[in-house]
Amino acid sequence: MSQNISDTYASQLQQMRTEVLAQLRAQRGGRVGRAESAAEARESASDDRATAETERDLAFGLEERESAELVAIDDALKRIADGSYGLCIDCGVAIAAARLHANPTALRCVACQEKAEQA
Numbered sequence: 001m002s003q004n005i006s007d008t009y010a011s012q013l014q015q016m017r018t019e020v021l022a023q024l025r026a027q028r029g030g031r032v033g034r035a036e037s038a039a040e041a042r043e044s045a046s047d048d049r050a051t052a053e054t055e056r057d058l059a060f061g062l063e064e065r066e067s068a069e070l071v072a073i074d075d076a077l078k079r080i081a082d083g084s085y086g087l088c089i090d091c092g093v094a095i096a097a098a099r100l101h102a103n104p105t106a107l108r109c110v111a112c113q114e115k116a117e118q119a
């Protein structure tokens, strides 16, 4: 893979990273201290504790998924740095450019990904 193409993916990945971080920050900051949600919480305070717990679980799940995405992005950036980016981790074949473009954190070629998902 040529340097120019790697640079394109690197900047795309950096941009994804920034977006995921912004989402995580919005979730953390956005939920606490907002006047509306405080008012809502007061209104439904007598309702039940279960609803609040479900909402917390939901928020945690989101963060977990986005943290996983962040790890995948960092891995891809590492692979760009060491020159293994764009090669299938299972069979070593070059992953199709269209696939990488749609999913810059892809680790496997389509055939190996299908096998991995079936396993």
Ligand SMILES: [Zn+2]
Residues within 6 Å of the ligand: 088, 089, 090, 091, 092, 093, 108, 109, 110, 111, 112, 113
């Ligand atoms: Zn493969």
